[in-house]
Amino acid sequence: MARRRVVITGIGVISPLGDSPNRLFEALQAGKSGVSPIHRFDASSLPTRFAAEVADFRLADYLPETKLWQDAGLASEFAAAASQLALADAGLLPGATGVDRTRFAVYLGTGEGTQQFDALMGAVAVGYVPQSRSIDSARYAAFATQVYHPGREYEQELHTPIAHLAEYFDLQGPNYGCLTACAAGAQALAEATDLIRAGEADLVLAGGAHSMIHPLGVTGFNLLTALSTRNDAPQQASRPFDRDRDGFVLGEGAGMLILEELDHARRRGGKILGELTGFGVTCDAYRVTDSHPEGRGAAECMRQALADSGLKPEQIGYINAHGTSTKVNDAAETAAIKQVFGQHAYQIPISSTKSMTGHLIGAAGAVEAIICLEAIRRGMIPPTINYTTPDPECDLDYVPNHPRACRFDHALSNSFGFGGQNVSLIISRYSAEPG
Amino acid sequence: MSSTRRVVITGMGLLTPLGAGTVANWDAVLAGRTGIARLRMFDPTPLSVQIGGEIPEFDAKNYIEKKDRKSLKHMSRTVQLGVAAARLALDDARLGKGATNPDRFGVVYGTGTIPGELLDLAAPAAATFDRETGRIDMSRWGTEGMPLLPPMWLLNHVPNMTACHVSILNDARGPNNTITLSHLGSLMALGEAVRMIRRGSADVIIVGGADTRTDLLSLIRCSLFLNLSRRNAEPELALRPFDRDRDGTVLGEGAAALILEDIDHARQRGATILGEVVAFAAGFDAGCHGSGFARVIRQACAQASDSVAALDHVNARAPGTIPDDAWEARAIRGTVPQLPVVAYKANLSNLGAAADIAELILSLHAFRQGILPATRNHAHPAVDCPVTVCRQARPIQGQAVLKLGGTELGQCAAVIVHCGTSG
Numbered sequence: 001m002a003r004r005r006v007v008i009t010g011i012g013v014i015s016p017l018g019d020s021p022n023r024l025f026e027a028l029q030a031g032k033s034g035v036s037p038i039h040r041f042d043a044s045s046l047p048t049r050f051a052a053e054v055a056d057f058r059l060a061d062y063l064p065e066t067k068l069w070q071d072a073g074l075a076s077e078f079a080a081a082a083s084q085l086a087l088a089d090a091g092l093l094p095g096a097t098g099v100d101r102t103r104f105a106v107y108l109g110t111g112e113g114t115q116q117f118d119a120l121m122g123a124v125a126v127g128y129v130p131q132s133r134s135i136d137s138a139r140y141a142a143f144a145t146q147v148y149h150p151g152r153e154y155e156q157e158l159h160t161p162i163a164h165l166a167e168y169f170d171l172q173g174p175n176y177g178c179l180t181a182c183a184a185g186a187q188a189l190a191e192a193t194d195l196i197r198a199g200e201a202d203l204v205l206a207g208g209a210h211s212m213i214h215p216l217g218v219t220g221f222n223l224l225t226a227l228s229t230r231n232d233a234p235q236q237a238s239r240p241f242d243r244d245r246d247g248f249v250l251g252e253g254a255g256m257l258i259l260e261e262l263d264h265a266r267r268r269g270g271k272i273l274g275e276l277t278g279f280g281v282t283c284d285a286y287r288v289t290d291s292h293p294e295g296r297g298a299a300e301c302m303r304q305a306l307a308d309s310g311l312k313p314e315q316i317g318y319i320n321a322h323g324t325s326t327k328v329n330d331a332a333e334t335a336a337i338k339q340v341f342g343q344h345a346y347q348i349p350i351s352s353t354k355s356m357t358g359h360l361i362g363a364a365g366a367v368e369a370i371i372c373l374e375a376i377r378r379g380m381i382p383p384t385i386n387y388t389t390p391d392p393e394c395d396l397d398y399v400p401n402h403p404r405a406c407r408f409d410h411a412l413s414n415s416f417g418f419g420g421q422n423v424s425l426i427i428s429r430y431s432a433e434p435g
Numbered sequence: 436m437s438s439t440r441r442v443v444i445t446g447m448g449l450l451t452p453l454g455a456g457t458v459a460n461w462d463a464v465l466a467g468r469t470g471i472a473r474l475r476m477f478d479p480t481p482l483s484v485q486i487g488g489e490i491p492e493f494d495a496k497n498y499i500e501k502k503d504r505k506s507l508k509h510m511s512r513t514v515q516l517g518v519a520a521a522r523l524a525l526d527d528a529r530l531g532k533g534a535t536n537p538d539r540f541g542v543v544y545g546t547g548t549i550p551g552e553l554l555d556l557a558a559p560a561a562a563t564f565d566r567e568t569g570r571i572d573m574s575r576w577g578t579e580g581m582p583l584l585p586p587m588w589l590l591n592h593v594p595n596m597t598a599c600h601v602s603i604l605n606d607a608r609g610p611n612n613t614i615t616l617s618h619l620g621s622l623m624a625l626g627e628a629v630r631m632i633r634r635g636s637a638d639v640i641i642v643g644g645a646d647t648r649t650d651l652l653s654l655i656r657c658s659l660f661l662n663l664s665r666r667n668a669e670p671e672l673a674l675r676p677f678d679r680d681r682d683g684t685v686l687g688e689g690a691a692a693l694i695l696e697d698i699d700h701a702r703q704r705g706a707t708i709l710g711e712v713v714a715f716a717a718g719f720d721a722g723c724h725g726s727g728f729a730r731v732i733r734q735a736c737a738q739a740s741d742s743v744a745a746l747d748h749v750n751a752r753a754p755g756t757i758p759d760d761a762w763e764a765r766a767i768r769g770t771v772p773q774l775p776v777v778a779y780k781a782n783l784s785n786l787g788a789a790a791d792i793a794e795l796i797l798s799l800h801a802f803r804q805g806i807l808p809a810t811r812n813h814a815h816p817a818v819d820c821p822v823t824v825c826r827q828a829r830p831i832q833g834q835a836v837l838k839l840g841g842t843e844l845g846q847c848a849a850v851i852v853h854c855g856t857s858g
Contacts, residue, residue, distance in 0.1 A: 045577030102718065102730060110615065112548065112593065118570045121556060125564035128557040135553050137651055138481035144655045147569070154660035156548055158594065158615035163844035166719040172727055174717035175846040176623060177615035179546065180595050187612060191627060198630050200716075215573070219581050220589030281636065283611035285537065285602040288509060288590055297608060300538060304636075418590065419599030421611045 006193045007430055009270040010090025010258035011370050012082035014209075016052035016251050016357055019062075019081070024357075024367075025374040028382035029403045033235040033356050035249055041215055048227040050234035051213045052251035052358030054078070068164045071151030073114040076161035078254035078363070079209035083165055086205065090258040090270060094170040098268045105173035105201035106165050107192040109184030109208035111362040113156025117215045119147040165205065173201045179362065182322070183417035184208050185255060186365025186425055190279035192259050202264045207369075209254035210362030218250065224289065226326060238359075239386035240323035240352035241330050241394040248324040251358025255366030274373045277410070277428040278309025284420030290328055295336025297422045298322075298414065302340045305412060305424035313341045316348060316426070317408020318381050320368045321398075322416045323352025324359055331393040333414065338396075349406065351399040355385040365415035365423060372411035372427040379407040440633045444852065445706040446528025446694030447796045448520040448643070451783045452488035452687055456523060460793075461800045464782045465808040465828060469671050471685050471784045477651055484663045486670035487649035488687025488784025490516075498522040503604055509587050510600055512688070513549045517597035517645030518604060520690035520789070524641060525605065528694040528706060532606065535700070541609035541637040542602045543628040545620020545644040546594040547788045550652045555591070559583040597645050609637040618754070620644050621691065622791035622840035622848045626715040628695050638700040643692030646787030657686060661843075662756035674785070675812040676753035676778035677760050677820035684754035687784025691793035710799050710854040713835070714739035717848035720841075723758060725765030728839075728847045732770040735837065735849040742853045746774055747833030748807060748825070750798045752840050753778035754785050757819075759843055764820035766847075771837065775829070776822045781811035791840040795852070798836040802854035805831050 013019065016034030017027035027034070034052040043049040057074070059066045062081035069077050087093045094101075127140025154160060162177045174195065180187050185208020192206035212221070221227045228247035230237035238249040265272055282304065284297035291298065306313060322333055330352075338345045353371050360367055375381055380403055387400035409429040416422045449456060452470025453463040463470075470488040479485035495507050498519035507515065521542075525531075559580035565572045571580065590596060595613040602611050610631050614624045621644030628642040648657060657663065664683035666673035675681040701708055716734035720727025736743045749767055753760050767776060779794045780786075786793050801807045806828055813824045834855025841847040 042573035043577070045574055045579075046581065047577065102727075106719075108615075121560040121571050122564055122569055124553055124556045125560035126566075127553075128561045130558070130561065133554065133557075135557065135651065137477050137479070140553075140651060141481040141655055148656065148659055150659035153656045156656075157617050157660075158547055159617040159619065159842050159844065159846060162616070163719070163842065163846055166846070167721050167844075170721070172719050172721070172730075174623075174626070174848075175616065175719050176627070176717075179593075179613050179615045180611070181593065191612065191630075194630055194634055198633065200630075215571070215576065219577075219584070222577075222581065223584055223586050223588055224590070281610040281612070281631075282538070283542070283599075283602045283608050285606050285608045285611075287603065288506075288596065288599055289587075300608070417595065418593070419595050420602060421595065421599075 004197045005262040005275060006196045006259050007262050007265050007275045008257050008273045008373060009260045009265050010086040010092060012085025012089060012256045013367055013370050014054055014078045014082045015253040015367055016054055021370055021374050028353055028356055029380060031383055031385045031401060035234045035237060035358055037234060040213055043218060046218055047222045047229050048218055049231050052249060053213055054253050068168055072155045074211040075110055075209045076155060079108060079161055079165060082254035082256040083169060083205055086256040086258050087169055092258060101170050102172040103202040104171045105195055105204045106162055106171045107176040107188040107204050107206040108162050109178050109188035109362050110161060111179060111210045111212065114214050115216055116149060116152055122147055171205060180421040181417035181419055182361050182364055183415040183421040183423045184362035186415035186423035187281065189366060189369055189425055190281055190423055193276050193279060196259060196261050202261045204259045205256060206259050207256035207366035208363040210360060211252035212361055213250050213252050236386045238325045238355045240325040240355050240384055241391060241398045242387050243389040243391035245325040245330060247326055249358040251360040253360050253367060254363050255370050272430045274376060275428045275430045278305045278426035280304030280424040282422045286420055288419055291332045291416055293332055295332040297420060298333060298336035298416055299339040301422035301424045305426050309426045311410055313344055316410050316412050318375060318411040319348055319350040320372050320411060320413040321350050321352045322414040323354055334394045334396055345396055349381050349399045349404060350396050351382055351384045353382050368413050369425055369427055372413050376411055376429050379405060381406055441698040441711060442629045442632045442695055443698045443701050443711045444693050444709045445696045445701050446524040447799060448523030448527060448692040449793055449796050450516055450520050451689040451786060451793060452490055453782060457796055457800050461797055464779060464797055467811055469782050469811060471670050471673060473670055474649060482654060484654055484658045485667040486673055486685055489649045490688055495519055509591055511549055511592045513645050513647040514597045514600055516690035517544060517643060518600050520643050520692040521601045521641050524692040524694050530694060535639045537606045537608040539609050539638040540607040541611060541631055541640040542598045542607050543612045543624040543640055543642045544598040545614045545616060545624040545788045547617040547620060547646055549592040549594050550647060550650050551592040553652055555585055555588055601641055616846060617842055618787050618790060619840045619842045619846050619848060620788035622850060623717060625850060626717055626848060629712050629715055632695060632697050638697045640695045641692055642695055643690060644789035644792055645690035646789045647688040648686035648787050649688050672812055674755040674781045676755055676781055676810055677764060677817055677822060677824050678813050679815040679817040681755045681757060681760060684756050684785045687786050689786040689789050689793060691789045691796055693792055710852040712850060713742050713853045714851035720845040720847055723762040723845045725762055728766035729769040731847050732766055732849045735851050739851045742835040742851055745834040745855060746837055747831055748836060749774045749776045750794055750836055750838045751776050751778040754780055761819040763839060764822045768821045775825045777807060777810050777825045795838045799854060802831055807831055
């Protein structure tokens with residue numbers, strides 16, 4: 001029996017560069033950076049004081065009814081808004097005819113909920129006994145009980161954002177969520193594809209949503225020295241593959257896609273935007289903080305994706321790189337691409353749109369899948385901006401600074417997470433004949 | 436079915452307040468013991484909830500080779516528990532280093548939030564918290580607070596770190612995922628891992644869950660939004676599955692892991708097969724009405740039509756809260772009313788993201804022993820829970836178990852494991 005094919009029939013995006021695939025892609029094509037000084041909180045004393053924020057976001061601008069999200073964190077709200085956009089795009093909002101909602105699943109890639117910084121830290125400060133280096137449980141409890149907001153604490157539980165989507169959008173199929181750091185959004189799309197192939201669902205609302213632009217998020221990454229500290233030139237800070245890259249730049253947002261079994265989409269007359277033809281999922285099993293220096297897991301992951309799609313390396317017309325702008329990732333990813341594609345690696349246009357959007361962490365892979373889809377549809381490859389000085393370790397074609405018109409049918413998108421999880425997706429132009 | 440690859444269980448690892456290892460836990464449950472007690476690891480007097488299931492004797496060093504022990508300082512307690520359960524399961528499956536192809540060896544864990552170590556935050560918070568405003572002084576946080584945090588602070592408690600450390604310690608380079616369904620996490624992880632093996636991405640997967648909810652931070656947080664029993668005076672009677680007098684769940688800490696394996700791979704290496712996963716279904720039952728959960732159970736039964744007649748019992752989630760137990764009972768009543776029901780949270784405490792697999796392990800071991808332990812603290816059947824709960828241990832009569840899991844928001848799943856002799 002032939003494998004069930006999985007097509008994309010709706011997309012929704014909330015990003016630092018706009019809340020529609022059109023606006024996002026036009027900004028990317030223009031080489032625009034979404035990075036600016038952090039407005040959301042006072043970051044003045046932190047080593048990194050800039051990020052790519054989603055400015056002026058209000059959930060009520062997207063949803064008629066926002067009560068379920070009244071205590072939710074920003075990432076959960078981003079997920080809701082992008083889901084509404086994707087479902088509307090696909091004609092699949094609740095009440096749509098000809099759809100069995102029990103066959104409609106959700107798979108959300110995300111991160112930890114946002115902690116209530118002042119409440120958490122305040123209770124610890126009040127309870128701390130420096131002499132004995134201990135926490136006095138009575139003092140801690142008295143203060144915490146006073147300042148912890150029950151609703152906001154509950155919304156940090158990891159199943160809550162998923163349940164809200166299922167309830168609001170009437171998705172009665174399997175509820176999945178994953179947290180694999182920077183790979184989560186892509187991993188959700190990969191495993192959602194498999195849910196459909198395996199027959200456990202006909203439709204999946206899948207993607208990623210994340211924000212770590214809050215005090216403990218920036219602090220945590222600063223402690224790991226993972227973030228760029230180019231505070232004097234924030235818009236030039238994310239410079240993937242450039243010799244002078246010094247870390248990534250935090251972004252935030254959500255990308256949600258409607259994945260649908262091909263015959264189901266045809267039967268209901270859904271518009272087919274593209275096809276998810278292959279994926280690979282591997283693990284470095286190397287170190288918690290660093291990716292494997294030769295890109296061992298990353299290379300295997302890309303190979304798996306190619307094998308899964310049945311495509312030859314030469315058929316890949318564009319690689320949307322993980323390309324974080326950290327020293328280690330960009331060199332290791334380059335090495336991995338060369339291992340997989342051999343000499344052909346030098347012929348494939350590769351870009352990192354993180355140079356413009358920043359790194360959306362758990363949402364990155366999903367937003368970048370949408371970018372790949374748009375790039376195929378428009379025949380236009382978005383650039384890697386801020387690329388000025390070549391790095392001998394990164395010697396491929398990174399589409400520096402200017403977009404490139406180019407018709408192609410298959411794009412490969414990489415996402416690699418802190419902790420070693422690797423995901424590669426292959427997004428293809430839809431054709432009635434399987435590739 | 437799109438594939439004929441069959442998925443079997445060849446190892447079990449269990450670490451709970453009742454002890455370490457399947458045998459110790461099963462013996463304790465059969466004897467009717469509980470791991471729920473007044474909290475001992477800190478003084479709980481100031482808290483509204485003072486009971487839970489702790490593992491004070493847990494020492495991760497017992498589960499990790501000497502050369503790897505330096506990584507323990509980067510693992511929160513939850514991660515350490517998860518790593519330990521993986522070790523127990525691998526030992527049980529007799530899967531030593533190099534026994535399987537690393538590229539086809541995966542890890543999938545279910546997770547909830549992982550509490551960070553409060554003491555890590557203490558000095559930075561004390562240095563920058565302004566009691567007048569009730570806020571951290573952000574103009575000094577970056578220079579006077581942040582530098583006092585451990586450099587790896589973020590990675591100590593990010594939930595995917597359990598699966599990451601398990602992969603590193605065991606050279607598991609295949610698919611690796613962390614499923615964020617809180618109390619339903621490990622059962623959804625099981626569903627995904629089965630699919631990964633069926634599709635051919637892996638031959639062996641460590642699937643598990645770990646949770647820690649008895650620390651100060653988790654208890655205070657959870658008592659704000661979960662239905663927790665306030666029966667502080669009689670902790671051993673506090674969690675009462677499907678009972679008329681139930682008043683909430685009791686949180687615990689622990690971890691559980693299974694080794695899932697492609698049946699041919701297991702046979703080739705001569706592994707002991709403990710059971711075969713023959714069905715998995717999941718869904719969302721808005722408002723916890725029961726009809727959605729019932730649909731999920733029916734789907735699982737339809738997938739395993741050969742095994743339905745062989746079902747011996749239902750292993751229920753039954754956290755001991757009023758709405759959750761009633762919801763699950765309605766679903767069971769509407770689908771498999773004839774089956775006896777067991778629930779083991781009164782013994783184990785509510786192990787959160789580890790609960791489903793921990794409880795399933797007790798059933799799997801029951802098939803080997805031929806006897807099914809009773810449900811503790813089910814003294815007065817509740818009118819709103821119309822199910823037949825096993826109040827006494829009984830001989831195993833069938834060959835399969837139906838395990839149920841859920842969240843208080845309506846996410847639910849059902850798995851059927853066949854433990855009899857099979858072709």
